[in-house]
Amino acid sequence: MPVEDGTKVPRLPPRWFIRTAWSVHRALYRVFGGRIGIWRPRADRWGTLRLTTTGRRSGRQRSVIVAYLEDGPNLFTLAMNGWGAGEPAWWLNLRAHPDATVDLVGGRRLVRGQAATGDERSRLWARWREIDPNIDAFATLRPSETAVVILAPRPDAG
Template identity: 80%
Template sequence: MPVDNRAKKPKLPPRWFIRLAWSVHRGIYRVFRGRVGLWRPRADRWGTLRLTTVGRRSGQQRAVIVAYLEDGPNLFTLAMNGWGEGEPAWWLNLQAHPEATVDLVDGQRLVRGRAATGDERSRLWARWREIEADLDAHAALRSSETALVVLEPRPAPGS
């Protein structure tokens, strides 16, 4: 009997379900005024943070909840759009206005966002792959490379 050696495409929920899950998560965060909805990363799973950027066209503050891991004083996340096509709006905003704010379980931080490149990107991607075994298969669903975004601490204004 022949064996099918082709890699299976990972299954994703329908787009409407992904968007609904995001809305519910943001709603829970809002209803509980930030006391529920964020968590720290652990050795075997990512954490969640609330990232507030400045809209590249509107100039208005925009907030989104994303998964993250820690790398020393830096935080890093994947600029994915639910593994769908296109860049997420928060990443486009961060590229236009790199200074942002993150809310974590233990408080708020001022950060500056940038894309990881070269060896740093490879190292951080490998760290994320330790937690998400299907990372490469999910990334292959997209026609463009998934940016790995580093959020570096920045000093408070006037410091």
């Protein structure tokens, strides 16, 4: 099935495979004490970070590993849920409790999450498209717009 620009909609592996791959990724991070599993972005590739949010219902700390890019002092990621339907739990948690922490190769940062909107969202989406030219085709797999999430340094991180 082609999308607007004529490219074909990509096929994803089964959900169980995607979930298993991310579980293994998180396990490697834990087993190796953070020395494996996260990396810095490069000019032609996104990086990965460990995001810790506060559970919207439980109030407990929840950690995930997500892809990210840098935008000045901010980091940004996509709330894509493995390109599946529904919002990822970490994004629902962040919307309820915007203060979070990220673990990067260079250390930990205190951040506040928010959705990019308007021109800023368009600009950041275009930046991601430079890294992944298939992003628009993947986005068509979701029934709703994929949030671009900004992780800005917290004012109290002083």
